[in-house]
Amino acid sequence: MKILVTGGAGFIGSHIVDSLLREGHAVAVIDDLSSGSRDNLPAGVPLHVVDIVDPAAVARAFAAEQPDAVCHQAAQMSVSRSVREPLFDAQVNCIGLINVLDSAVRTGCQRFVFASSGGVLYGDVTTPAPETTPANPVSPYGITKWVGERYLAFYAAEHGLSAVALRYSNVYGPRQNPHGEAGVVAIFCKKLLAGEPATINGDGHYVRDYVYGPDVARANVLALVAAPSQCGPGSLTSLNIGTGLGTDVVDLEALVRPAVAAAATARGRTVASPAPLHGPARPGDLRSNLVDAARAAEILGWTPQVPLAEGLALTAAWFADRAP
Numbered sequence: 412m413k414i415l416v417t418g419g420a421g422f423i424g425s426h427i428v429d430s431l432l433r434e435g436h437a438v439a440v441i442d443d444l445s446s447g448s449r450d451n452l453p454a455g456v457p458l459h460v461v462d463i464v465d466p467a468a469v470a471r472a473f474a475a476e477q478p479d480a481v482c483h484q485a486a487q488m489s490v491s492r493s494v495r496e497p498l499f500d501a502q503v504n505c506i507g508l509i510n511v512l513d514s515a516v517r518t519g520c521q522r523f524v525f526a527s528s529g530g531v532l533y534g535d536v537t538t539p540a541p542e543t544t545p546a547n548p549v550s551p552y553g554i555t556k557w558v559g560e561r562y563l564a565f566y567a568a569e570h571g572l573s574a575v576a577l578r579y580s581n582v583y584g585p586r587q588n589p590h591g592e593a594g595v596v597a598i599f600c601k602k603l604l605a606g607e608p609a610t611i612n613g614d615g616h617y618v619r620d621y622v623y624g625p626d627v628a629r630a631n632v633l634a635l636v637a638a639p640s641q642c643g644p645g646s647l648t649s650l651n652i653g654t655g656l657g658t659d660v661v662d663l664e665a666l667v668r669p670a671v672a673a674a675a676t677a678r679g680r681t682v683a684s685p686a687p688l689h690g691p692a693r694p695g696d697l698r699s700n701l702v703d704a705a706r707a708a709e710i711l712g713w714t715p716q717v718p719l720a721e722g723l724a725l726t727a728a729w730f731a732d733r734a735p
């Protein structure tokens with residue numbers, strides 16, 4: 412199968428590209444490189460440096476590649492930027508999505524997999540939220556992910572597309588950008604490798620469901636190749652992708668710190684491993700968010716394979732290999 416991965420030069424997208432290539436699929440990528448990097452892509456993968464907001468450029472990339480399926484990861488993914496610039500957020504996450512959907516149906520794609528978000532759809536939940544939890548997005552980013560799923564349902568019904576929305580929990584792993592506001596594991600790894608303390612926002616008792624990036628990539632591959640009897644044409648299937656296990660930021664930091672120290676030691680370096688600092692709480696941060704992925708297990712046969720401690724060790728090792 413030939414799959415076009417938008418946002419394929421980014422963190423999750425590039426793990427999807429790797430998984431697809433391992434499974435023997437042909438892959439092409441659309442990415443404007445606003446946060447992604449060419450270095451995340453294996454040599455030989457065609458990369459169209461295109462802004463998905465530009466319909467003609469998107470159409471040209473589809474015409475050149477003629478994919479069978481689309482995996483749509485490209486997005487404006489900063490919650491705080493969405494609050495500051497809701498118009499920009501909607502341009503990339505709604506108009507950009509519609510441009511990609513239009514080109515997908517015009518070139519005869521059968522399957523469309525979309526990166527949605529359990530975190531922003533379900534809000535504060537203390538037990539793992541199933542997909543039936545009423546959506547309650549409170550940021551423009553959450554609203555555009557929700558609207559994105561509604562557009563997917565429309566295109567599926569109107570054009571017979573088989574659409575799958577994967578509602579990720581908090582994804583972490585190698586290649587995550589440590590410079591943004593999200594990606595606490597990447598941010599902590601970078602700080603600790605520089606010998607600086609991690610900064611925990613507020614009291615740090617914010618519970619999240621951390622899922623390893625390559626596990627999320629595998630869920631995307633399964634969704635892309637699922638039989639029509641599992642993810643049928645003409646409808647949208649929304650599935651949570653997470654572990655259902657909650658970890659608060661204080662406990663997370665206490666796991667990342669020794670993982671980083673061990674990764675540094677294994678490379679002949681010593682890092683100071685200072686205790687964390689506490690900064691101000693971030694306004695609007697949810698106290699608890701975790702997802703129930705039982706439906707993904709039932710429909711796709713997907714379960715997370717990499718436990719948190721192992722994923723943190725692999726992530727720390729990746730960052731340690733690249734530390735100055």
Ligand SMILES: NC(=O)c1ccc[n+]([C@@H]2O[C@H](COP(=O)([O-])OP(=O)(O)OC[C@H]3O[C@@H](n4cnc5c(N)ncnc54)[C@H](O)[C@@H]3O)[C@@H](O)[C@H]2O)c1
Pocket residue numbers: 417418419420421422423424441442443444445446447448461462463464483484485486487488503507526527528529530578579580581582583588
């Ligand atoms: N990381 C998480 O915890 C998480 C959780 C829920 C959902 N998601 C979703 O997963 C997807 C991938 O996120 P990620 O964590 O890999 O982030 P990322 O920033 O690493 O990847 C996004 C990619 O999209 C590209 N991109 C952004 N705007 C674009 C545009 N206008 N045109 C073309 N390309 C554009 C970027 O250059 C980047 O390569 C996003 O849709 C995000 O909303 C991520």
